[in-house]
Amino acid sequence: MEATNQSLEFEELNLFRQIKKELSVESPQEVIQLVASVLQALRQTLTLQSANAFLNNLPDFLKLTFASNWRQNEEQVRIEHLDEFVSLVMARDKRNKKYLFKSEVYTLSVIILTLKKLYKLIDLDKFEGLSQAFRQELRDVPAEAVAA
Numbered sequence: 001m002e003a004t005n006q007s008l009e010f011e012e013l014n015l016f017r018q019i020k021k022e023l024s025v026e027s028p029q030e031v032i033q034l035v036a037s038v039l040q041a042l043r044q045t046l047t048l049q050s051a052n053a054f055l056n057n058l059p060d061f062l063k064l065t066f067a068s069n070w071r072q073n074e075e076q077v078r079i080e081h082l083d084e085f086v087s088l089v090m091a092r093d094k095r096n097k098k099y100l101f102k103s104e105v106y107t108l109s110v111i112i113l114t115l116k117k118l119y120k121l122i123d124l125d126k127f128e129g130l131s132q133a134f135r136q137e138l139r140d141v142p143a144e145a146v147a148a
Helices: 002-023 026-045 048-057 062-065 082-095 105-121 132-140
Strands: none
Touching: 002 026, 002 082, 002 105, 026 048, 026 062, 026 082, 026 105, 082 105, 082 132, 105 132
16 A cells, blocks of 8 residues: 555656746645646536546646636536647636746647656546547647647
C-alpha cells in the first residue's frame, strides 16, 4: 500500500512539475489554479452522470481539484471542438476574476498540456462524455508543439 501511495504522490508532483516547466510558470500555486480551471471547465461540459463517472476515474489527488466550487445548478455547456473549450475556459476565468489566461494561444497550451497529462492517468479516448471531435483534436495535437 505504501508503494502505491508513493507512486500517486510521484504522479501528482510529476503532473504539476511538468506543466510548470513546459509553461514556464513560476508559482506552483498558479499551476494548480490553471489545472483546476481546465478540469472545472471540463466538468461544466459534462452531464451530471458523466461528470460523476469522470470524477470516479480521476486519481485521488485530482478529485478535489475537479469537484471544488461545483454548484448543483451549474449550467452544462455543450462543446464539440477545442476552440469552443478555449472560449469556455477563458469566459469562466474572466467571470471568476482570476485572470490566469492571458491569450487564446496560452489557454490552448494549458488545456492541451493538462489533458495530455491526464491521458497518462485515465483513458480519455474511452470516456463517452466528451465529443468524438474534441477527443480527436486532442489526440492530433502533440503536447510538445504547444509549450509556451
